[in-house]
Amino acid sequence: MGVELSANADEPVAGRDAWGRLAGLWHLLLAGTLALPTAITLLFGPLDVADRLVVAGLVVVFGVWHWALLGRAPLGEESTGTAVVYWVGTVALVGALAGYGDSYTILLYGLFPLGFITLNWWGMVPLVVLTALIGWRSGGWAAGPAAAISVAATALLAAVIAVVVGAVARQSEERRAALELLAATRAQLAASARRTGGLEERQRLARELHDTVAQGLASIVTHLEAADQAVSDRPDLVRSHLDIARRAARGGLDELRRTVQALRPDLLHGAPLPEALRRSAEQWSGEHAVPVEVRVTGEPTALHTDTETALLRVAQEALTNTARHAGASRVVLSLSYLGDTVTLDVDDDGIGFAGTPAPRPDGGFGLIGMRERVAAVGGHLAVESAPGEGTTVAASVPA
Incomplete structure (x- = not known):
């Protein structure tokens, strides 16, 4: 030089x-x-x-x-x-x-x-x-x-x-x-951010599609199977199951359209999170004939859109898993505002399980998607269960 x-x-x-x-x-x-x-x-x-x-x-x-x-x-x-x-x-x-x-x-x-x-x-x-x-x-x-x-x-x-x-x-x-x-260095960081952003976006879209299309299709499949079983034994139930499946299909299609447009659940449009959880619980309870109690404690505060979406999706996925696997007769959904933390617990009295739940044979994103959603907003998710003692899905996120 x-x-x-x-x-x-x-x-x-x-x-x-x-x-x-x-x-x-x-x-x-x-x-x-x-x-x-x-x-x-x-x-x-x-x-x-x-x-x-x-x-x-x-x-x-x-x-x-x-x-x-x-x-x-x-x-x-x-x-x-x-x-x-x-x-x-x-x-x-x-x-x-x-x-x-x-x-x-x-x-x-x-x-x-x-x-x-x-x-x-x-x-x-x-x-x-x-x-x-x-x-x-x-x-x-x-x-x-x-x-x-x-x-x-x-x-x-x-x-x-x-x-x-x-x-x-x-x-x-x-x-x-x-x-x-x-x-x-800035160029490398920008390239890394673009790659990371692309991966996160693909994961987010996978969660969104799972939480909309997959949940709707799961409900349709459940009721179609029930209708098939009732054809010979209870013909009067066939139309009821078909009507529910039809409504689920239409609702899933509408939700998918809204997801593509805004990637935000329709239940949260113009409604606070506690109300969205109640609506979702009522809809699920009506479809599966299982009572759901929604409890809200603390002073509700407005959360970031991503945080509210994550909690709602966790509740929906936990209810979907309850319908498919738990055989529960009752579900309690608890939303607690604890100052700088908000917790969501979904408890059922189903059959429960031991250890870590096995991966779904259909390749579903259930538990993985819930963990990723909660982690993306800075929170933590835990699943507790024991044979014969039901299951608890607990999510905790910053307010």
């Missing part, structure tokens, strides 16, 4: 780039340090008219020279060859100007930054040469040791500036690398 000459003559280096951003300042500084000694020389110097014309001509040539080689392109992006040509001509022109006035020593202050922007450490070479040349042209070498000290001081100052340029270059390069790393 940075403060060394590039191996490729046309390749910019970090030091050029770091200070090249202040190109306007460096061009203005050079113009000022050229204009001031020129004005002093032309106005107050002991020159005749011819010498004044020569000085003016050299200043114009130097201005054109600078503009042609460094001023037309972004400073610091010129090739090494162009920079070398520029400094050979600059040394000659400034050396010529120094013979007409001591004040052209000021011009060194405008040339110092340009030396390191264009040549980096090698910029010390033309700057030290210019210091010695200006001292010789202005008669400074007659002072003996003073001239040598001046050149040594210039070399030391050039070295200090080179160190500063190197520090600026390293800082610029490190900042650029950090920004590139940050951009790459």
Whole structure:
């Protein structure tokens, strides 16, 4: 990186780039340090008219020279060859100007930054040469040791500036690398978020379809099986089961349409969660002839839509599982508002089970879907059961 000459003559280096951003300042500084000694020389110097014309001509040539080689392109992006040509001509022109006035020593202050922007450490070479040349042209070498000290001081100052340029270059390069790393990290995080979001969306849709279509179809299948069994024994019950299955099919279709449109249960449209749970319980109880008691404790508060949807779906899925597996004669659905927590318990007095329930042969999402729903809103779900003692599905979510 940075403060060394590039191996490729046309390749910019970090030091050029770091200070090249202040190109306007460096061009203005050079113009000022050229204009001031020129004005002093032309106005107050002991020159005749011819010498004044020569000085003016050299200043114009130097201005054109600078503009042609460094001023037309972004400073610091010129090739090494162009920079070398520029400094050979600059040394000659400034050396010529120094013979007409001591004040052209000021011009060194405008040339110092340009030396390191264009040549980096090698910029010390033309700057030290210019210091010695200006001292010789202005008669400074007659002072003996003073001239040598001046050149040594210039070399030391050039070295200090080179160190500063190197520090600026390293800082610029490190900042650029950090920004590139940050951009790459952000891109990776965005890609990961998109992948995660896509997976979560597929899981959410799977839960929604299960909780709408699958529950409706399960109810239809249950009543169609009951109707089939009643054909020979109780013909009067066939129509009742078929009517319930028909209503379930229509309700499932309507719910599926609403799910696709809004992915929010119809029971929650315009109704608080306790009321939605009561309606769902009444509907299930009417279909399965099993009484359901809904208990609400605490002060009901409005929850986030996703949280209310999750609790309603847990209740519906738990009731569906009760109808299919429990053989229960009674179900109690309890919703409790406990300040910063809301709990939902679905208790049945069915046959219960031991251990962990086996996966459904139909590949259903029942227990998995309930856990995912509750976890998605920051909650926890537990299932407790024992043979002959019924089953409890307990969900707890933040309010």
